[in-house]
Amino acid sequence: MHDETKCLKVPRAIGAFNSLSVPVHRASTIVFESVEAYQNRRSAIYDGYSYGLYGTPTTRTLEHAIAALEGATRALMVPSGFAAIVLTTLAFCATGQRVFFPDNAYDTVRPFADRFLGRYGIVPVFYDPMIGGGISDLIDSSVQLVWVESPGSMTLEVQDVPAITAACRVKGILTAADNTYATPLRCKPLELGVDISICAASKYISGHSDVVMGSIATNNEDLFRQLKDHSRFLGQGVSADEASLVLRGMETMAVRLDRCEQSALHLLPMLDASNAIREVRHPALAGNPGHEFWKRDFTGSTGLITLFLEPWTQKLLPAAIEAMDQFAIGASWGGTKSVVAVLDSPPLRTATPAPHDGPVVRLSIGMEHPDDLTCSLEKCLTILTGGTPSGETTTKDVGSA
Numbered sequence: 001m002h003d004e005t006k007c008l009k010v011p012r013a014i015g016a017f018n019s020l021s022v023p024v025h026r027a028s029t030i031v032f033e034s035v036e037a038y039q040n041r042r043s044a045i046y047d048g049y050s051y052g053l054y055g056t057p058t059t060r061t062l063e064h065a066i067a068a069l070e071g072a073t074r075a076l077m078v079p080s081g082f083a084a085i086v087l088t089t090l091a092f093c094a095t096g097q098r099v100f101f102p103d104n105a106y107d108t109v110r111p112f113a114d115r116f117l118g119r120y121g122i123v124p125v126f127y128d129p130m131i132g133g134g135i136s137d138l139i140d141s142s143v144q145l146v147w148v149e150s151p152g153s154m155t156l157e158v159q160d161v162p163a164i165t166a167a168c169r170v171k172g173i174l175t176a177a178d179n180t181y182a183t184p185l186r187c188k189p190l191e192l193g194v195d196i197s198i199c200a201a202s203k204y205i206s207g208h209s210d211v212v213m214g215s216i217a218t219n220n221e222d223l224f225r226q227l228k229d230h231s232r233f234l235g236q237g238v239s240a241d242e243a244s245l246v247l248r249g250m251e252t253m254a255v256r257l258d259r260c261e262q263s264a265l266h267l268l269p270m271l272d273a274s275n276a277i278r279e280v281r282h283p284a285l286a287g288n289p290g291h292e293f294w295k296r297d298f299t300g301s302t303g304l305i306t307l308f309l310e311p312w313t314q315k316l317l318p319a320a321i322e323a324m325d326q327f328a329i330g331a332s333w334g335g336t337k338s339v340v341a342v343l344d345s346p347p348l349r350t351a352t353p354a355p356h357d358g359p360v361v362r363l364s365i366g367m368e369h370p371d372d373l374t375c376s377l378e379k380c381l382t383i384l385t386g387g388t389p390s391g392e393t394t395t396k397d398v399g400s401a
């Protein structure tokens with residue numbers, strides 16, 4: 001064999017090898033033993049290996065881990081949390097059919113519904129997230145899929161998911177849950193009667209703000225196969241490298257969630273006491289919409305807190321946010337580092353009025369020492385309430401933003 005060929009025909013090192021970590025298997029081409037096996041490769045799309053895009057040992061390992069956590073028989077990884085929403089919607093809704101989204105759905109859902117679904121003749125309907133079993137009056141055979149997202153994005157209403165899924169099941173309508181907030185460690189939507197549970201693994205599951213991925217889980221083999229087929233038709237797959245990051249993050253998810261939750265609970269009283277804040281939202285607060293459903297259906301909360309500020313704080317808000325030296329300003333959440341997101345007013349709603357009209361601040365409480373977070377928030381609240389921040393001047397940690 002010539003040297004040029006030897007460079008290509010590198011013999012594999014063989015022998016027993018079993019690392020404690022999950023190996024990263026990169027692949028496009030999968031090699032088959034025979035022509036017949038190659039010609040039958042399509043049958044491997046759901047379980048085996050036929051092409052790198054459709055699954056590698058690394059991505060299948062992650063899918064099995066997610067399925068086990070969700071209490072599902074099947075899971076499918078997709079390129080982002082939003083891709084999980086899009087894929088699920090497109091796999092089950094056809095022209096002329098209606099799909100229901102809660103009024104507080106993840107923000108990209110609304111432009112997707114209004115500007116994309118319409119082109120394919122799929123009719124989106126936004127509904128009151130607190131509707132519960134009352135959804136029965138709105139749905140008929142033209143509805144193919146009802147989404148729940150609990151707690152909902154930004155405003156954190158907890159839905160009566162069992163009442164909604166029961167109403168849908170009676171009418172033969174599929175239900176899907178966006179379980180990103182809770183992760184399968186805090187809530188298992190399939191146990192609440194939902195057919196499909198999706199998560200943005202970009203948030204708590206991977207947990208380090210360095211990977212974007214989504215998961216879709218179900219107990220229904222037929223639904224799983226339709227989802228997998230559609231992921232193929234849409235050309236979607238995930239890389240082994242990124243799947244391994246999610247697997248690594250998942251190992252510490254339970255302790256990360258506990259830490260973020262504890263710190264958030266620790267900070268709630270001080271936020272509640274500030275006269276700059278009209279309402280604090282966190283599912284563990286007795287006044288949070290749907291708190292009773294949270295107590296019934298969840299095993300805990302997380303580090304996400306939403307603040308509805310008094311309208312008069314608007315002018316001071318940028319300086320107050322920038323004074324929070326432990327918080328990076330940015331979208332997304334669920335990582336190890338604290339992040340703050342700011343909106344001038346609550347997100348658009350069409351089925352229900354916005355809870356308040358002032359600015360909205362979302363805190364993703366991270367794993368810093370809670371005293372440092374308290375100190376950051378004190379600086380913010382002092383500025384908001386019109387005083388000057390006590391103590392030293394601060395510089396934003398740009399490296400962490």
Ligand SMILES: *Cc1c(COP(=O)(O)O)cnc(C)c1O
Nearest residue numbers: 080081082106180200202212213
């Ligand atoms: C972030 C998020 C998504 C989208 O996830 P990406 O991975 O960023 O696409 C979907 N739903 C909820 C509730 C989210 O918070």
